[in-house]
Amino acid sequence: MIYIFPDYSALSEQAAAMIVRTGEHCIDENGWFNLVLSGGKTPEGVYRKLGERTRDNRKFWENTVLFWGDERCVPADDPDSNYHMVRQALLFNVPVPATNIHRIEAEQPDTEKMILLYEKKYPERADLVLLGMGSDGHTASLFPHSPVLHMTSRLFAPAQSPVAPIRRITMTPPALHAAKNVLVLVSGKSKAELLLEIFRKNGNVHERPVRLVRDRTWYVDRDAAFFLIKTDMKNMRMVDMS
Numbered sequence: 149m150i151y152i153f154p155d156y157s158a159l160s161e162q163a164a165a166m167i168v169r170t171g172e173h174c175i176d177e178n179g180w181f182n183l184v185l186s187g188g189k190t191p192e193g194v195y196r197k198l199g200e201r202t203r204d205n206r207k208f209w210e211n212t213v214l215f216w217g218d219e220r221c222v223p224a225d226d227p228d229s230n231y232h233m234v235r236q237a238l239l240f241n242v243p244v245p246a247t248n249i250h251r252i253e254a255e256q257p258d259t260e261k262m263i264l265l266y267e268k269k270y271p272e273r274a275d276l277v278l279l280g281m282g283s284d285g286h287t288a289s290l291f292p293h294s295p296v297l298h299m300t301s302r303l304f305a306p307a308q309s310p311v312a313p314i315r316r317i318t319m320t321p322p323a324l325h326a327a328k329n330v331l332v333l334v335s336g337k338s339k340a341e342l343l344l345e346i347f348r349k350n351g352n353v354h355e356r357p358v359r360l361v362r363d364r365t366w367y368v369d370r371d372a373a374f375f376l377i378k379t380d381m382k383n384m385r386m387v388d389m390s
Contacts, residue, residue, distance in 0.1 A: 150347070150366040150384045152373045156193060156335045159369045162387065163333060164197035166367070167276065168205075170329060171212055174275045181212045182271040184319070186288070187219075187230030188280035190333045192237050199241035209244040215270055217277060217323075218289040218307075219252035221259075221315035228313050252304075254317045259306055263317065267303045270323070277319075277327040281334050284310075285342060285356030289318035293354055296320055321353075321360055330364035337371040344375040 153159040171181040185191070202208050214234075222228050231251040239249065250269050256262040279287045289307045290296055296305045296318060303323040307316040324330065334343060346356060353359045370377070376384060 150368055150373070150376065150381070152368050152370060152377065152384065152386050154370055154387075156190075156369050156371075158387070159190075159333065159335060159367050160193040160197045163194045163331065163367050164201050166331060166365075167194075167198055167278075168201055168208065170276050171208060175208070175211045179211065181208075182215065182275045183212055184215045184217050184274045184277040184327070185230070185234050186217050186278040186280050186333075187233055188282075188333075190280045190335045191278055192233055194278070194333060195234060195238035199238045202242055204243075206243050209242050209248070212244065213248050213250065213271075214244065215250050215274065216252045217279065218316055218318040219254040220289075220309075220313040221254040221317065222313055223255045224251065224253075252317050254315075259317070263302075263304045263306070266317075270303055272326065274323075274327045276329045276331060277324065279330060279332045279358075279361060281332060281339060281342070281346075281358045283338060283342065285346065285358050287332070287358040287361065288324075289316035290321070290357040290360070292357060294357070297354055297357060324360055330361050332358070332361055332364060332366045334366065334368045334372045336369070337374065339372040340374040340376075343368065343372055344379075347376060347381065348379060 174181040219230050220228050224231050253262055281287055294307055296307050299320040302320050305320050307318040308314050309316055
């Protein structure tokens with residue numbers, strides 16, 4: 149389902165609300181909430197809104213376990229680090245225990261050993277995975293024509309980006325398919341033509357890896373949905389925030 153919001157602020161507010169609803173349901177049902185975070189500019193605003201909503205919600209954060217869907221192979225304090233962005237936008241502002249935070253230590257020299265250790269921590273089926281969509285149709289660090297797109301068993305793998313930082317660690321298609329819920333966040337006019345292509349034209353995941361999650365939940369602002377709004381898609385809903 150595609151939900152279209154009036155602007156980026158509304159998208160961020162409602163995405164944060166969806167994360168809280170999903171988390172509280174999982175905590176009530178199972179005692180914990182496994183949340184997989186994304187890097188990128190669009191999720192950053194969502195994290196700030198999430199922090200505002202849950203600043204004093206100790207129960208939520210004591211029972212929420214954080215993972216990352218991908219990471220750049222840089223130190224944790226590097227501005228290019230996805231963990232660094234999340235820390236600045238969210239972690240500094242909420243009462244999440246350090247033991248609940250499982251970042252990808254992508255700066256470690258033994259990449260294979262680090263991935264194997266991370267896979268042991270990672271849940272068999274994550275409760276919610278957050279994703280964005282790059283201008284080339286990549287999601288997480290699954291880029292067009294990446295060998296990782298052929299993987300059928302591993303949950304995480306080394307990957308390469310066409311732009312710096314080139315070396316990455318990413319979740320694989322099996323990890324995405326196993327997730328109970330996936331929320332894809334898309335904002336801005338620059339994504340409008342690509343979004344139309346993803347949903348209205350034939351194609352494959354090797355050209356546009358974000359197609360892996362085309363049947364999951366999408367939160368999109370009006371600018372990104374500019375061309376979609378002109379179509380008659382049945383799985384699209386305009387959200388009135390007035």
